[in-house]
Amino acid sequence: MNRLASSTSPYLQQHAANPVDWWEWGDDAFAEARERDVPVLLSVGYAACHWCHVMAHESFEDAATAGRMNDGFVNVKVDREERPDVDAVYMEATQALTGHGGWPMTVFLTPDGRPFYAGTYFPPVPGRGMPSFTQVLSAIEDAWRTQRAELEAAGGRIAGALAERGLAPAAGEPAGGEPASVVAAVEALARDEDAEHGGFGGAPKFPPSMDLEFLVRHAAAGDDGATQGSRRTAREVAGRTLHAMARSGMYDQVAGGFARYAVDRAWAVPHFEKMLYDNAQLARVYLHWWRLTGEPVGARIALETCTWMVAALRTPQGGFASSLDADTPVTGADGVVHAVEGFTYVWTPGELADVLGPVEGTWAAQLLQVDPAGSFEHGTSTLRLARDVWADDAEATRWRRARAALLAARAARPQPVRDDKVVAAWNGLAVAALAETGALLDRPDLVRAARGCAGLLVDVHLSGPRLARVSRDGVAGDPPGVLEDYGDVAEGFLALHAVTGEPVWLDRAGALLDTVLAHFTDASGALFDTADDATDAPLLAVRRPQDPTDNAYPSGTSAAAGALLGYAALSGSTRHRDAASAALTAARSHAARVPRAFGWALAVVQAMIDGPREVAVVGADGDPLRAQLHRTALAGAAPGLAVAVGPPDAGTGAPLLAGRPLVEERAAAYVCRGFTCRLPTSSPADLAVDVGALATGVGATVTGAGDGEAGEAP
Numbered sequence: 001m002n003r004l005a006s007s008t009s010p011y012l013q014q015h016a017a018n019p020v021d022w023w024e025w026g027d028d029a030f031a032e033a034r035e036r037d038v039p040v041l042l043s044v045g046y047a048a049c050h051w052c053h054v055m056a057h058e059s060f061e062d063a064a065t066a067g068r069m070n071d072g073f074v075n076v077k078v079d080r081e082e083r084p085d086v087d088a089v090y091m092e093a094t095q096a097l098t099g100h101g102g103w104p105m106t107v108f109l110t111p112d113g114r115p116f117y118a119g120t121y122f123p124p125v126p127g128r129g130m131p132s133f134t135q136v137l138s139a140i141e142d143a144w145r146t147q148r149a150e151l152e153a154a155g156g157r158i159a160g161a162l163a164e165r166g167l168a169p170a171a172g173e174p175a176g177g178e179p180a181s182v183v184a185a186v187e188a189l190a191r192d193e194d195a196e197h198g199g200f201g202g203a204p205k206f207p208p209s210m211d212l213e214f215l216v217r218h219a220a221a222g223d224d225g226a227t228q229g230s231r232r233t234a235r236e237v238a239g240r241t242l243h244a245m246a247r248s249g250m251y252d253q254v255a256g257g258f259a260r261y262a263v264d265r266a267w268a269v270p271h272f273e274k275m276l277y278d279n280a281q282l283a284r285v286y287l288h289w290w291r292l293t294g295e296p297v298g299a300r301i302a303l304e305t306c307t308w309m310v311a312a313l314r315t316p317q318g319g320f321a322s323s324l325d326a327d328t329p330v331t332g333a334d335g336v337v338h339a340v341e342g343f344t345y346v347w348t349p350g351e352l353a354d355v356l357g358p359v360e361g362t363w364a365a366q367l368l369q370v371d372p373a374g375s376f377e378h379g380t381s382t383l384r385l386a387r388d389v390w391a392d393d394a395e396a397t398r399w400r401r402a403r404a405a406l407l408a409a410r411a412a413r414p415q416p417v418r419d420d421k422v423v424a425a426w427n428g429l430a431v432a433a434l435a436e437t438g439a440l441l442d443r444p445d446l447v448r449a450a451r452g453c454a455g456l457l458v459d460v461h462l463s464g465p466r467l468a469r470v471s472r473d474g475v476a477g478d479p480p481g482v483l484e485d486y487g488d489v490a491e492g493f494l495a496l497h498a499v500t501g502e503p504v505w506l507d508r509a510g511a512l513l514d515t516v517l518a519h520f521t522d523a524s525g526a527l528f529d530t531a532d533d534a535t536d537a538p539l540l541a542v543r544r545p546q547d548p549t550d551n552a553y554p555s556g557t558s559a560a561a562g563a564l565l566g567y568a569a570l571s572g573s574t575r576h577r578d579a580a581s582a583a584l585t586a587a588r589s590h591a592a593r594v595p596r597a598f599g600w601a602l603a604v605v606q607a608m609i610d611g612p613r614e615v616a617v618v619g620a621d622g623d624p625l626r627a628q629l630h631r632t633a634l635a636g637a638a639p640g641l642a643v644a645v646g647p648p649d650a651g652t653g654a655p656l657l658a659g660r661p662l663v664e665e666r667a668a669a670y671v672c673r674g675f676t677c678r679l680p681t682s683s684p685a686d687l688a689v690d691v692g693a694l695a696t697g698v699g700a701t702v703t704g705a706g707d708g709e710a711g712e713a714p
Contacts, residue, residue: 004024008421018073021069023077024076024077025536029076030112033561034112037111039072039110040105040111044087046103047417050341051102052103055133058124065137084529085545089543090105090107090115090542092547094120110152113536116152117619128280151309159542162543163543166405180228180607182609188637189234189237193237193241196265199265203265204263205554206552209281210553210554211596212241215238217603219235242295245282247384247386256308257272258274267386269382270382273323276423276427276429278552279433281435283437284429284432285440287299287433287437291636292637297416300390303443309434317456319456319460328344329414330414341693342380352368358462359554363398369381381504386387424469425489426553428485430488430493431453431489432447435447435495436634451496452496453492461481462508465514467489469482481531482556484514484556484559487558490509491542498642501654516557517529519533527557529546531556549597549599560583564602564605565577569642593672610640611673613671614644618668620647625667625682632684635693636692638691639664644657666682
């Protein structure tokens with residue numbers, strides 16, 4: 001066993017038995033490189049990465065290759081989910097050097113951390129236009145001996161070029177987030193839409209969670225006649241994609257939850273890994289789409305996805321694991337365990353008939369588009385709904401019975417491996433999704449799950465005002481929290497405060513955001529991804545991480561901006577609102593041309609344009625009218641909604657409630673927008689109009705969404 005055996009990262013632990021003398025990222029590794037006067041070989045991946053496993057098996061488990069690595073390099077293994085700051089800096093270098101990026105990522109560094117050569121996957125033998133990994137090792141070793149000065153100079157040039165990069169405001173672009181730039185972003189997304197299959201672009205096709213959230217918020221924005229056309233476009237584009245994904249092979253039709261992406265335009269065949277961050281974001285956007293439109297599929301997918309997250313990813317300590325692997329360990333006829341992608345999830349017509357019987361099996365095969373040719377490998381198929389099975393009560397009942405039987409049969413199959421490290425940022429996203437879904441769709445168990453997860457983040461990840469990035473088995477890891485952790489956890493706490501009315505979550509969100517303002521900004525107010533006192537020297541040799549663009553989940557800048565804006569609305573803090581506005585500078589300047597790089601930032605811009613819309617609901621605990629007003633407020637689709645609930649005049653811990661009495665001894669709601677307040681109301685119907693809710697009873701019935709508590713099959 002090497003040094004990785006004691007790591008908190010399951011991905012690093014997968015390499016603990018490698019013959020490679022791996023080091024974790026840290027000062028000790030670079031000190032060793034300086035002492036030995038050799039380069040650092042940096043290998044970055046993550047637990048659910050298929051090609052990371054392939055390269056590990058081909059090269060890192062091979063004794064001869066490991067010997068070459070150990071002799072010529074200090075080898076550092078990094079889990080990108082645990083150290084996104086390291087990943088971001090060297091991915092930028094890899095893309096600059098090669099024109100592309102991905103994982104596994106292989107970067108060669110000088111002993112002070114400057115990159116001079118990079119790539120992704122290298123095969124064990126030359127082929128497909130790639131050198132073998134051992135050829136790369138030999139070439140680097142030779143160059144280090146004979147061309148040392150050139151390599152170090154190249155590293156300096158690369159570091160200097162990266163340090164000068166940034167997203168400055170584009171010439172002629174508005175700096176204030178005016179609606180015109182938001183409309184331009186909607187139009188750009190519409191031009192990029194795959195009108196036939198939904199989504200954007202071609203294959204591979206990723207779930208555009210943040211773009212959809214922006215479109216849903218824009219569709220819900222105000223009644224400005226100038227934006228009426230773009231709001232209709234936003235609603236239509238979002239609806240087509242959300243419908244398509246819900247019936248696709250990328251969505252687990254049996255148990256709920258989404259795979260990471262589809263390998264084809266039509267969403268038929270997924271890459272089977274299932275990530276917490278995808279599912280938390282998608283559950284929330286499906287809920288918000290339903291809140292806007294009343295589409296039953298939105299509520300059903302939100303509930304099924306949240307139910308799956310709790311059943312499949314919740315840890316014994318109450319947090320949520322990072323992912324399920326794409327591959328399933330399967331013991332072959334030779335007695336050897338093989339990793340088989342998608343094995344748990346795919347079916348043949350014969351397997352359906354074995355579980356359901358010949359009649360129901362034939363019906364299910366037609367419904368789920370399973371045929372002898374197969375849509376995947378070896379005659380197997382993913383499951384895709386051919387029609388809206390929930391539209392007919394009798395067929396919905398038939399499918400519900402079949403799905404329960406298929407779920408039970410599938411549970412007897414080998415299951416994919418779970419990466420059970422708890423990442424603070426992604427758990428913050430999960431808290432927000434679970435709290436809102438549970439509150440709006442009558443699932444108090446989901447709210448309890450959100451509260452339990454938030455409690456773990458407080459008890460394990462928080463130490464004073466600082467966050468740990470990861471934990472495992474209830475023990476915090478060493479990597480410090482990065483900006484996205486603070487932003488997403490604060491976002492989750494604010495959502496939990498809105499749902500429960502508990503002031504502690506508002507206080508904790510404020511403390512996290514105070515840390516952001518104190519340690520993640522510079523004198524100009526610009527945000528960085530790492531704290532000023534927690535940035536590694538090797539990273540600083542290249543540049544302090546700072547990337548405002550959204551990727552698979554909100555960037556640290558976008559996440560912080562959203563939480564700062566929400567907190568400002570609830571607390572009245574001008575300082576936090578100004579910080580949110582400053583954080584959105586890059587998005588407002590560039591999003592009209594590249595909106596998919598700023599999906600969450602655009603959603604926050606839309607919230608800022610909306611006001612935000614502050615709603616204070618006051619009344620006694622247990623008062624049915626207060627509960628109805630609170631539910632109506634949460635059901636509002638207004639993009640800048642900020643909700644507080646509690647007893648009247650309860651300023652302590654909830655500034656939005658201060659000076660808000662009962663109205664004629666009745667519970668009341670106070671709505672303010674853009675520094676202007678409406679008269680308080682005790683009418684849920686009037687409140688529904690003010691917050692953009694469909695109706696006061698929204699959420700009472702959800703067809704096919706499953707009635708069980710979290711942990712049961714949907």
